[in-house]
Amino acid sequence: MAMAELPEGDKLNLGCGPVHAAGWINIDGSNRAYLASRLNQIDCLLVKFGLIPPTEFCKSTKYHNLFKRLPYPDNSVACIYAGELWEHFEYEDASNLTKECYRILRPKGVLRVRVPDSPAFWERYLHLYREEMSKPRNERKAKPLIEHTQMFFNDICTRKKYLGSMGHTHKWNFDEVQLVEMFEMSGFIHVERMQFRESRIPDVDRVEVSGFLIVEGVKQ
Template identity: 30%
Template sequence: MKLLNLGCGNRYHKSWTNIDFYSANESVLSHDLTQGIPFDNDTFDVVYHSHVLEHFSKTGAAAFLKECFRVLKPNGIIRIAVPDLESIARIYLQQLESAYNREAGAEANYDWIVLEMYDQTVRNRRGGDMADYIFQGNLANESFVYARHGLEAKNLRKEFLNAKDQNKHQNTTDSLYNRVFNFGAYKRKLIKLLLGKEYISYEIGKFRMSGEIHQWMYDRFSLSRLLLQTGFKNPVKMTAFSSSFPEWNTFELESKEGEIFKPDSLYMEAFKIN
């Protein structure tokens, strides 16, 4: 079988054809998916992408799914994971009520779910306020955050704590070398000098065009409707572990050792039926 993983990030498998904007591994092809999918019609049995679709505009998402349809073989499967707007909205209302009633721990949970809803649409810097929240010294509602963002949040916080500990013992000479010989820093200074007051607008615009921003959100109704509108049939909601593709769980693309990478996800599959 031929399997395609689009926008794979650091979650990929050698049995798949893996594509991401940047490639840091020989198993990943570098390609800008806004320019289409670089394969012939009817090439793949399964097309999969996780937390990619929300980075396209509404019109761009439809065009992208049509490309997914094009490269799928007849009777092929598309599998999509996106942030689940319905889940976020329901939990937001629960935590709003609890925070308003001054229930213990609810304020922190409320703060997180609001970030989950809005931060990646409005942030002007990498990671935004969600990263600041995960990286704070004392994560009071750690279990709530991990229940929402799973293994991915755990790994981010672990990396942060390890890096923080390592920074305490950072070599002074290396630090000085980076400050003196960092070409990127000189480049930024030059651009800032040339642009003057417009430099902030330049930096924000450059970041917001980088692909990190969420441009839309989906629930089970809107995602299934979009799949039908772009030619797919029989959309069905799945879990991280369930799939129409029998070998799915062997690849550990959405979970590892039974723990889900992004539990906040809506999982959906559909079919190309001619």
């Protein structure tokens, strides 16, 4: 893949969570990001007295709820990275966010999104199911299927009470087909599935902490 130069401009790390990368604007909309960035002294006191655990969020974290319009003018930023964020939005909301990214990127700017690979999750379910079904009926065990299903509903989809996952749970299942189409429908070109840390963004290693389904596209 030919690596065209990124345009000048800010680099945004959306839904940064604990990944605070040097040289990037790290943006998050969680309650803790609000506390640590806007009320930092109170956050520090609460940590000091052991009332809340330490956090990577800090004064330089930019607090922003990504359901809202991105606080950047049209054609102003160089690249946008989002690791494990798109799945926290329902399809239409993720599509709107993709369009917002297109709006604020400069021409030749890059959007890169990393999400859980849902086909891999459900392939594992089908594998477990077929394994049990291949056994005589009196030897089948539901436990592995229950555990896999529980992971989806308890840890992934079900809205957690109180501060579980900072109130953010997964709201969509992404795969390569949906994500590539979402990019293309927002106007991106050269949309491709990418390997871990293989990118047009030279310092992607600062924000990309693991693999999964990764799609990248370029603004025309």
